[in-house]
Amino acid sequence: MRINCSNSPSPKWRFARDRSSALWRCELKWRAYDVGMRIENLDESFVTPVRTLWEVSGLTRPWNNPDRDYLDAIDGPASGVLGALGDSGLIGTVMVGYDGHRGWVYYLAVSPDYRNQGVGRALMESAENWLREHGARKLQLMVRHTNESVISFYDRLGYEDAETVVLAKWLEQS
Numbered sequence: 316m317r318i319n320c321s322n323s324p325s326p327k328w329r330f331a332r333d334r335s336s337a338l339w340r341c342e343l344k345w346r347a348y349d350v351g352m353r354i355e356n357l358d359e360s361f362v363t364p365v366r367t368l369w370e371v372s373g374l375t376r377p378w379n380n381p382d383r384d385y386l387d388a389i390d391g392p393a394s395g396v397l398g399a400l401g402d403s404g405l406i407g408t409v410m411v412g413y414d415g416h417r418g419w420v421y422y423l424a425v426s427p428d429y430r431n432q433g434v435g436r437a438l439m440e441s442a443e444n445w446l447r448e449h450g451a452r453k454l455q456l457m458v459r460h461t462n463e464s465v466i467s468f469y470d471r472l473g474y475e476d477a478e479t480v481v482l483a484k485w486l487e488q489s
């Protein structure tokens with residue numbers, strides 16, 4: 316299924332202070348939508364590029380099997396992995412899932428070469444649309460304590476600290 320990006324925001328003008336001349340200048344910040352990127356539901360053929368992207372983005376952990384995480388998500392009736400695809404192939408992912416109460420997002424990643432161009436924002440907008448279409452009224456996500464610098468990114472997108480402690484317990488032996 317292809318995500319409809321036609322309601323994407325138009326190119327965004329960013330105003331920046333030019334310190335040398337003390338003048339204000341404005342520059343066009345190219346948005347991912349405007350350079351041909353598309354966002355699609357990924358299938359099993361993407362397992363290797365997805366794993367590579369998650370590894371270079373620092374999202375994999377020894378106790379998680381990324382291939383299994385990916386294949387389980389694309390196989391589930393209420394989950395999936397959306398991929399941002401550019402001319403060079405896969406440049407971003409976000410995993411989505413609806414548990415019947417809340418919508419959840421995992422494995423948001425943008426290839427280092429494509430960061431700060433609106434790809435992460437576009438993926439989160441697509442995740443929100445996907446979850447809305449699947450019945451979720453609220454989206455939640457978890458940020459590792461070792462990755463708290465990313466909270467500024469989510470703050471730009473309107474996400475707030477839910478002031479909740481997440482507890483976990485393995486239900487199977489690894």
Ligand SMILES: CC(C)(COP(=O)(O)OP(=O)(O)OC[C@H]1O[C@@H](n2cnc3c(N)ncnc32)[C@H](O)[C@@H]1OP(=O)(O)O)[C@@H](O)C(=O)NCCC(=O)NCCS
Nearest residue numbers: 372423424425430431432433434435436458465467468471
């Ligand atoms: C977090 C991540 C997905 C952001 O992707 P991105 O494509 O660079 O983000 P965007 O270009 O869409 O940025 C959207 C907004 O957030 C801001 N932003 C992006 N990264 C930021 C950061 N580290 N700190 C503060 N602001 C940030 C951008 O300036 C932009 O602001 P604006 O649109 O209001 O001008 C990317 O840095 C990444 O893959 N990081 C490694 C994996 C990771 O940590 N994932 C999250 C796990 S919880």
